[in-house]
């Protein structure tokens with residue numbers, strides 16, 4: 607092998623190992639746009655969907671998307687360093703901790719990396735939203751639609767309000783999650799539900815196991831209640847709560863639960879042969895949160911077109927009865 611071939615082979619080997627093209631391995635290729643997308647929980651279907659749609663944008667516009675989970679502060683910091691060394695010029699992030707804003711902006715500014723926050727918003731030391739570019743859901747409105755939907759369904763089943771209680775799975779450290787459960791509570795009360803019969807079950811961590819155990823604890827404090835409405839910050843929380851009601855021997859006839867996300871966690875409940883208590887969910891748009899954010903970031907880097915500072919997205923109620931049509935309409939059917 608002559609010297610040039612050996613050099614090429616070595617470069618190709620390096621490219622294979624690093625997953626980079628040789629010319630871009632030091633981040634100096636000005637033509638190739640690279641965008642990083644970090645999420646707080648890569649196991650959750652919502653985030654997998656966001657990545658899927660972001661990749662669609664990458665394929666369409668011809669940029670490189672690097673997706674990585676970042677489940678705590680340390681992972682976020684390490685990943686940003688890694689992304690920088692791979693030549694990434696823009697970061698989209700759903701942060702695992704909302705208080706990381708100052709540290710993250712310091713790093714991305716230092717690296718000349720553009721920053722776009724999605725889903726969960728950074729807050730400053732006083733808990734106020736940090737003014738970074740952001741796409742999130744219209745959390746309070748969406749929470750309210752959960753409350754209204756639950757009340758309407760309970761009314762259509764002619765439930766006796768004196769037998770019914772409501773459990774809300776909360777996680778108030780994150781504003782977008784707090785606004786959802788507060789919105790649901792407000793709407794239930796506005797529709798005439800007794801506020802004293804709405805019990806918040808705070809989650810120490812927003813996951814399925816914790817949702818299940820705090821629901822079981824809340825139910826056991828109210829043995830007089832035989833029928834439950836369930837709402838929460840997302841599908842994971844609501845499905846976790848429903849598992850606890852099943853453990854307690856309740857069925858879809860005794861419990862009406864409505865999630866938020868319209869992700870696999872609730873769709874798989876709709877697909878079961880007999881209905882579970884997961885009656886509905888508000889379908890959000892992982893397409894907007896993935897495809898649109900990635901496209902906006904690409905245009906910002908490639909064309910200098912700065913995205914809107916804030917984009918709030920909407921949701922739509924789906925149930926066992928209409929989910930197939932709506933998913934197809936929204937371009938989300940598999």
Ligand code: GLA
Pocket residue numbers: 650652700724725726742743782839840841866867890895
């Ligand atoms: C938060 C939740 C996710 C999803 C997104 C939507 O990050 O944890 O489940 O609802 O918001 O923006």
